[in-house]
Amino acid sequence: MPARAATLLALAALALAAVALTFALAASRGDPAPPPAAPPPADSTDSGDASALDRRLTALERQLAALDRYVRGLGTASSADDPDRVAAPPPAADAPDTAARLAAVEATVAAMRSELSALGPMPETLTGIVKALADKNLQGYGVTAEQRQRRRELWRKFLELAPDDPGAVDVFTKLFNDYLGSDSRQSLALLDEWETKLQLPAHDAAMLRANGLLQSGQSDAAREIYAAMRDDGRNSEAERVAAHFWHAHSWKRQGRYDEARREFEILIARYAGREPEPAIASLVRGARAQIEEMDRWAKQAAEQKR
Numbered sequence: 566m567p568a569r570a571a572t573l574l575a576l577a578a579l580a581l582a583a584v585a586l587t588f589a590l591a592a593s594r595g596d597p598a599p600p601p602a603a604p605p606p607a608d609s610t611d612s613g614d615a616s617a618l619d620r621r622l623t624a625l626e627r628q629l630a631a632l633d634r635y636v637r638g639l640g641t642a643s644s645a646d647d648p649d650r651v652a653a654p655p656p657a658a659d660a661p662d663t664a665a666r667l668a669a670v671e672a673t674v675a676a677m678r679s680e681l682s683a684l685g686p687m688p689e690t691l692t693g694i695v696k697a698l699a700d701k702n703l704q705g706y707g708v709t710a711e712q713r714q715r716r717r718e719l720w721r722k723f724l725e726l727a728p729d730d731p732g733a734v735d736v737f738t739k740l741f742n743d744y745l746g747s748d749s750r751q752s753l754a755l756l757d758e759w760e761t762k763l764q765l766p767a768h769d770a771a772m773l774r775a776n777g778l779l780q781s782g783q784s785d786a787a788r789e790i791y792a793a794m795r796d797d798g799r800n801s802e803a804e805r806v807a808a809h810f811w812h813a814h815s816w817k818r819q820g821r822y823d824e825a826r827r828e829f830e831i832l833i834a835r836y837a838g839r840e841p842e843p844a845i846a847s848l849v850r851g852a853r854a855q856i857e858e859m860d861r862w863a864k865q866a867a868e869q870k871r
Contacts, residue, residue, distance in 0.1 A: 833853060
């Protein structure tokens with residue numbers, strides 16, 4: 566089965582599980598019984614069988630349609646043999662292929678997740694998206710998984726509707742960084758998808774790619790990009806210093822502390838007795854902090870050996 570299909574089916578199963586919990590709470594209050602739960606995804610033995618995938622999609626579409634009607638208060642029919650209770654509408658005539666059906670399943674799951682999380686419907690206009698992103702409940706780090714997913718969907722929708730907007734690069738950077746800590750490979754995939762569409766400045770794209778590689782454990786590849794950026798005279802001084810800092814940090818991420826210390830010390834010495842611009846001064850302070858942290862680690866390691 567294509568990786569995207571497997572991912573969507575897994576996502577749908579999680580969404581259905583969340584809905585099932587809602588149904589259980591409803592049952593405890595004496596509300597009408599929900600439609601039967603969807604079966605778990607099939608084993609990987611049929612992963613290459615297109616007909617098996619088609620059958621699973623059909624079953625999932627039926628379950629999603631039934632659960633969607635129930636959530637919206639339309640799943641309370643008393644007749645057990647009501648065909649509308651479990652039947653799903655056929656795929657659109659102009660989009661019967663598997664990719665279109667997967668997209669429809671994804672949209673249905675997203676809508677149900679939003680409704681269950683009281684996030685409301687997904688806005689379809691740029692104005693609505695900007696207004697939704699201004700909601701303080703979607704900002705910062707202390708958000709629920711549903712709120713984080715909604716925020717990502719809003720950012721992506723913004724990019725799809727307005728890739729030429731002056732704020733599109735900033736929106737993309739937020740989306741990239743939001744994935745970076747938990748799924749750096751997804752960040753890199755987003756960069757591959759949007760770098761050309763958004764016409765990202767070469768420096769910005771290179772820095773994002775290096776950061777994604779570093780976060781995914783590819784320190785050597787990241788360090789090559791940082792070195793090129795550090796030595797590129799077309800970049801501003803602040804940009805070159807930032808690349809120098811992260812070049813040093815990549816050594817630290819690999820546990821090669823001698824190399825990291827040497828690079829950080831070169832950066833610090835370059836600005837000794839000088840008053841650089843704020844962005845550079847912040848990086849110099851950061852370099853000192855990195856050395857202090859490595860010194861603490863070395864001291865702790867020595868004490869543990871005693």
